[in-house]
Amino acid sequence: MKRKDIIILSWISLGTSLFFFFAFTSEKTIENFMITVLISFMYSFILGAGNGLINDFLNKRFPWSEATTKRAIISIVSILIANTILVYFCNYMNFVVFQKAVSTEEYFSGRYNFINWFTINIALLISTFLHAKGFMEELKKTSRKEVVEQKLIAKSANAQFESLKNQLDPHFLFNSLNVLSSLIDENPNQAQKFTASMSKIYRYVLEQKDKELVTVEDEIEFAKTYCDLLKTRFEDSVDFEFDVGKEDLRRFVVPLSLQLLLENCIKHNFATSSKPLLIKVFSENDTLCIENNLQTREQMKESAGIGLANIVQRYSLLTKKNVFIEKSEDYFKVKLPILSEKPNIVSVDIDTEDKAYERAQKRVKEIKGFYGNLISYCIVIPFLVILNLITNPHSYWFYWPMLGWGIGVVSHGMSVFAIGKSWEEKKIKEILEKNNQRYGK
Structure with a gap:
C-alpha cells in the first residue's frame, strides 16, 4: 500500500x-x-x-x-x-x-x-x-x-507524405536535364523542341506534386505529353500504346506515377530501331497497368530506386490497396490501384x-x-441505513431508497458502458461495414 x-x-x-x-x-x-x-x-x-x-x-x-x-x-x-x-x-x-x-x-x-x-x-x-x-x-x-498517439501518427504521416512529394520535383528535373544534355550533342534542333515541351510538362509537375490524388484522365494526358518528349529523343526506338477505359478516366491515381514509371522503363531497358521498346498503358480490374517488354540494360551504377519506391509508399499512406509488380522473362508490369474517391486523410484512419x-x-x-x-x-x-437503525430499528425503510437509487445507478452505468450511444455507434458501424463487404464497396 x-x-x-x-x-x-x-x-x-x-x-x-x-x-x-x-x-x-x-x-x-x-x-x-x-x-x-x-x-x-x-x-x-x-x-x-x-x-x-x-x-x-x-x-x-x-x-x-x-x-x-x-x-x-x-x-x-x-x-x-x-x-x-x-x-x-x-x-x-x-x-x-x-x-x-x-x-x-x-x-x-x-x-x-x-x-x-x-x-x-x-x-x-x-x-x-x-x-x-x-x-x-x-x-x-x-x-x-x-490523443497523444493520434497527434504523433498524424504528424508523422503528414511529414512522411510531404517528404515523399518533395522528392518528385528534383527527381523529375534532374532526369529531364540528363535527357536534354544527351540531345544537345545528338540533335540540337530536337533539344530546342525538348526544352519548350519540358517547360510545359514541368508546369504540370509543379501544379500536381502537392496533390494527394489526380484523375486518371489528367495523368494520362500528362503521360502522353511526356511520351512525346521521349519520342523526340528515341524516335522509332520507343513505341507507346494507351488503352484506358472511359469509366476509369474520372477515377483517381497518385500524381506523377505514370511519369515515374515511364522513366523507369526507359532507364532500365535498352531501345533500338531493330529492337524497339514497347510500353503499354491500360486499365485492368480497377488497376492502371504500365507494361513493357523486358530488354534489360546493364547498369553502370546501382539505381537509387526513387521512382517505384516513392509510388509504393505514397499509395500505402493513402489506401490499403497495394501496388503490384509482375516480372517474367518477357515483360515487366506495374499495377497501380485506381481509387473511386479521394480519401480525406491518410489510411491510418x-x-x-x-x-x-x-x-x-x-x-x-x-x-x-x-x-x-x-x-x-x-x-x-x-x-440512511445508520439513521434508520438508530431512529427506528424495528422498521427497515432504508430498503426503498437503496433499491430505487440502486436501479438508477445500474441503468446509468449500462447507458454509459453497455447500451448507450457508444453501443449504438458501434452497431451502426458494424452494419455499415457488413453492407460494404456484401456489395463489394
Whole structure:
C-alpha cells in the first residue's frame, strides 16, 4: 500500500471510531474508546487494504483498457468472494474475540446473519468505489495516451507524405536535364523542341506534386505529353500504346506515377530501331497497368530506386490497396490501384486533433457523471441505513431508497458502458461495414 492510502485509511478509521464511540457506546471509558479505535482500524484496514490489493492485482493482470468485459466479470466475482470472507473474519474478531459477546458456535449458528449481510453490502459499496476509481484513473491515462498517439501518427504521416512529394520535383528535373544534355550533342534542333515541351510538362509537375490524388484522365494526358518528349529523343526506338477505359478516366491515381514509371522503363531497358521498346498503358480490374517488354540494360551504377519506391509508399499512406509488380522473362508490369474517391486523410484512419480530443473529453465527462452518481450512492445510502437503525430499528425503510437509487445507478452505468450511444455507434458501424463487404464497396 502507498503511504497516501495508509493515511486516508487511518483518518477514516479514527473518524468512524469517534462516531461509534459517542453514538453507540454506553460506558464512555478509555478502555472502550481504545477497543472502538482498534475495531475501526481492523475493519478499515482489512476491508480497505484487502479490496485495494485485489484491485491493484487485477489492474496488473487484467487492465481495463485491454479486457474491459473480462475484467468486469472477474472483478464482480472476486469482490463478492473476498468481501464475504473478509467481513465474516472481521465480525468474528469483533464479536467473538474483542467484545466476547458470543461464542464461536453462536456466531456461526445464524444469529449474526443480518449483521454480516449488512456489513458485506457496505464492504461491496466501498469495493465498488475503489474499482470505479481505478477504472477512472486508467480511462484518463488511456484517453490522454490515445490523443497523444493520434497527434504523433498524424504528424508523422503528414511529414512522411510531404517528404515523399518533395522528392518528385528534383527527381523529375534532374532526369529531364540528363535527357536534354544527351540531345544537345545528338540533335540540337530536337533539344530546342525538348526544352519548350519540358517547360510545359514541368508546369504540370509543379501544379500536381502537392496533390494527394489526380484523375486518371489528367495523368494520362500528362503521360502522353511526356511520351512525346521521349519520342523526340528515341524516335522509332520507343513505341507507346494507351488503352484506358472511359469509366476509369474520372477515377483517381497518385500524381506523377505514370511519369515515374515511364522513366523507369526507359532507364532500365535498352531501345533500338531493330529492337524497339514497347510500353503499354491500360486499365485492368480497377488497376492502371504500365507494361513493357523486358530488354534489360546493364547498369553502370546501382539505381537509387526513387521512382517505384516513392509510388509504393505514397499509395500505402493513402489506401490499403497495394501496388503490384509482375516480372517474367518477357515483360515487366506495374499495377497501380485506381481509387473511386479521394480519401480525406491518410489510411491510418486518424481523426484531427480537435475531434479526437473533443470525443475523448465528452467520453470522460459521461463517465465522470456516472461515477459521481455512484459515489453519492455509496455515501448517502450507508448514512440512511445508520439513521434508520438508530431512529427506528424495528422498521427497515432504508430498503426503498437503496433499491430505487440502486436501479438508477445500474441503468446509468449500462447507458454509459453497455447500451448507450457508444453501443449504438458501434452497431451502426458494424452494419455499415457488413453492407460494404456484401456489395463489394
